[in-house]
Amino acid sequence: MTIRDIVEGSDTGSGRWFDKCVFFLIIVSLVAMSLSTLHQLPPAWRAALAVCEIVIVVLFTIEYVLRIVAAEHKWSYVRSFYGIVDLVAFLPFYLSLLSVGIDLRAVRGLRLLRVFRLFEMARYSTAVTRLATAVKYARNEALVFLFATLVLLYIAALGIHHFEHEAQPEKFESVFHSLWWAVVTLTTVGYGDAYPVTVGGRIFTFIILICGMGIVAVPAGLVATGMSRAVDDERRAGRPEPES
Template sequence: MNEPQTLRQKMACLFEGTGQYQRSGHILDIALISIIMINVVAIVIESIPSVAEQYYNEFLVLEIVSVTIFAVEYLARLWACIDKTKYMAIEGSNSKRRLKYFLSPLALIDLIAILPSLMMFLFPLDLRFLRVLRLLRVFKLTRYSRAMQLLLQAFMDEGSSLLAAFFIMAVVLILASCGIYLIEHDIQPDTFGSIPAAMWWAMATLTTVGYGDVVPITAMGKFFGGVITLLSMGMVAIPTGLLASSFSEQIRKRRQFFEDAVHEQIQDGTLNQAQHEHLEDLRYKLGLSKLEANKAIKTQLNQHNSHIYCRHCGKRP
């Protein structure tokens, strides 16, 4: 991206944390993270009736100030998004680019962070319900946590596989509920009197939670429950394995992307100041540690120099 000229371009660089705005963007992220954490703690403490009544005005002021900050941030991001590198590449009008950003997961999370409070001021709703919704504000941390972004990307990449795994689990849940209902409903009509009632036991068993409040008592029921428990161990491991594999793949891709960028920047076996700054910006965006970045740079420099100098005599060929 060229040197920012307009206010909108400067805002885009600030939100991206690139170039001369890297430090300012980092400070802004820390400030917003602090506000989010203060909000989460305040919402939790506010659930205590005596505290909520005694400090009602303080909680209200904190909520108004926080919502104002989050709303200004949301509108500023929506306004400046068209000058971000990702959205500048989209062909079409600025409205199309803003719509693309508006529908992005992070933008929707920002919107969810301010909607509950706006609803509180516009509609007479249950405050306990709104308090729970306001806790969704913690998901804004996804924007500032590289690990959370990796996890979100893993969910998106493995969406179809996860849906297939959950579909299989739903089928097994229904079969387990029907089976335990047929075996136990005559003996325990209060707990297994219907298939929907039996689903509670099936859910607790399939997720290997095993609350113990509903258990089969017949020999056949216990055998059937044991089979379902063994099956559940493999069933629960499927989505866990998918996410773990995708998470590792996301980290590998980011490291490989950074190594490729280093390879492109190396020309004469060294890196100048501008190239170092570019790679530092890229490292921050990818969420890599300085140790990983330095290791990649050192590896690429060694590989580049090994082709320039003879490994036997150390001279240029």
């Protein structure tokens, strides 16, 4: 068994264990980073987290070197998406040692991107391919829907500015200021920081809320239709269903 079988062989037992260990290491590093932001943390805990950080960085560095050694085309790996993600996992720590006074803890949160490596595992490859095919099928319809959504956002911002500008000039100062309300309303989030107080504004908001239901439902329908077509393609091609 070679280093490549362990590091890159997600279809082997040792490769799957390696991926699981990397996933566990990612979770531990993110939890440790989050705990370090607590102001009331005892000094002993902070010391333990500092040691944990060093151990994690060393392990990530070793893994990065092993991946370079195992890669058939080493420079291609370094420049690839996963190569950059692997580098980001430990590079901020070394930069923080060189850059005194610069807090790079938020940058270390980019370690979460390494979770994308788990999608390389063989038992998920069919599902990921199916999702990519579904998005491809729905691409044209999604572009049309996106354009229609942008137009509707502008109409919503323009309309609410017309009805509410005089009553609430500080919240609906311009069409651009009203865009925040339009986005929050059309996506049915409704933070409540800006809302209509005039009769015309409330009627207009009711109409926009009805339209907002489609903003949420249509993309889901497009993807579902694409997934159905992707499954039909797999059945016609005689591909086996992915294991659960």
